[in-house]
Amino acid sequence: MNELQDLYREVILDHNRSPRNFGELDDADRIVEGVNPLCGDKMTLYLKLDGDKVEDVRFTGTGCAISVASSSLMTERIKGATTTESLELFERIHDMLAAPDFDVATANADLEKLAALSGVREYPTRVKCASLAWHALKNALTGSEAKVTTE
């Protein structure tokens, strides 16, 4: 039960229950779809850029608690950030979810709420759930394929 509480922290459950920035964005200039074939999760990320800045970001879709919370936390964090900051954050989250030498203790300092996703490290089958939104973000910012999949 303790390990489960580490995965399903209150922040995660809260963002799953009431996802922030949920819905379509009519004037988005980047729209990217993400699919996790393992569990059937689907999400669409809408991004509106103002020069180098993420002016607005929203998402739609269905998914497990980890996937929805990750999307919600991500949109909350990157709204107003620069594209460079957002891509740096992608790398940092990527490391936090899966890099063997990542120091979880330091995550709280700079990742704040996003550090709640570090519980996923103990659940290798769930890393894809947490990373789906972030791969969609990277593709949206780097302009690669409009469809991302975790497979």
Place this chain on the structure above:
Amino acid sequence: MITSMSPSKPRGRDLITDIASLRGDFPVLQQQVRGRPLAYLDSAASAQRPQAVIDAMVAQDSHNHANVHRGVHELSERSTDAYEGARTKLRRFVNAESTDEIIFTSGTTESINLVAASLGTQILAPEDEVLVTRMEHHSNIVPWQLICERTGAKVVPAPITKEGELDLDGFRRCLTKRTKIVAITHVSNALGTINPIKELIALAHDVGALVLVDGAQAAAHLPIDVQDLDCDFYALSGHKMFGPTGTGILYGKATLLDSMPPYKSGGEMILTVSFEGTRFNTLPHKFEAGTPNITGVVGLGAAVDYLSAIDPDALADHEHELLDYATDAIKEIPGARLIGTASSKAGVVSFLIDPIHAHDLGTIVDREGVAIRTGHHCAMPVMEFFGIAATARASFALYNNRDDIESLLKGIRIAQEIFK
């Protein structure tokens, strides 16, 4: 649950009726997972193996291994006898008329691909139709789509009802003179529905269509009698019936198999080869190019021996009792929705517990040592029909008991506590 006896099954006092005693035959179940007794409720994905199957494979590899049908030496003879002996066991298991009608494959998927590629190329023309059902596993949809793309034929899905049963009137309406092949599942992997395949086969034959039955989910649970069913092809997988992965058979009526072109080519499937032309081997070898999965087939033969020693009525009663117990308990859980409530079902309970996503549920019950499947179960059209992305699925086999279900229920309660 079908309880009718297959004429191929020996019936006598020596058949095992104490199903609960069989759990001890499965070494993998005698362990703790995450500090709890393992509750393996994922047999529809892959069943566990009894010691007898493991022993048969170890014996083959430790004492008898050599290539089959080739050598003049002792080990090759032993291996050939073991391999062909397994074919005889499989013939009896599905009550085929002849061992020529039993083709060893890597499993149901390859069996279906064989028929689609060989028969499909031979008989499908533009405007022809292959009738499947909306409840098929992807492996009984995609091979037909591919062959239809090449031949100009069309895949038509027969509708299902909200209970997850085949819509019989809809099925009849889909059968026309354009229908050349009907590919139907005996038991749905995602819903547990047992289809009335004997009736469906007769209906298909009335319009002159040939019928392939996907028996992957049936073989461990129901007696199979291909002559009584009068199906043209029957496909099954070893690993769903307590045998090893990478094994399975295609049963086909000899007259059909005889007239079909080879599917794979290479050694074993030829009589003579020259650069002027090649003569193909006779059945069943025509369809078994290359060195086969000899040890796996020996294990599959042992799995057939294991299953054939069990009284099918007692097995059906045991699984039905578990199904009813789990269904009734899950139905009572607040927020529960059962997906697939057919009147005739095998041991599969597909469900959702609102508002918990199936994937979260799977992770949480796993911490209680409970193995279930979560996701679309390779049946996306089924999920689409019910307007969902995924379900949690508990599936039962002969070795499961009420304690397994209690562990699942406990896991669900913990998940509800987390997501309250």
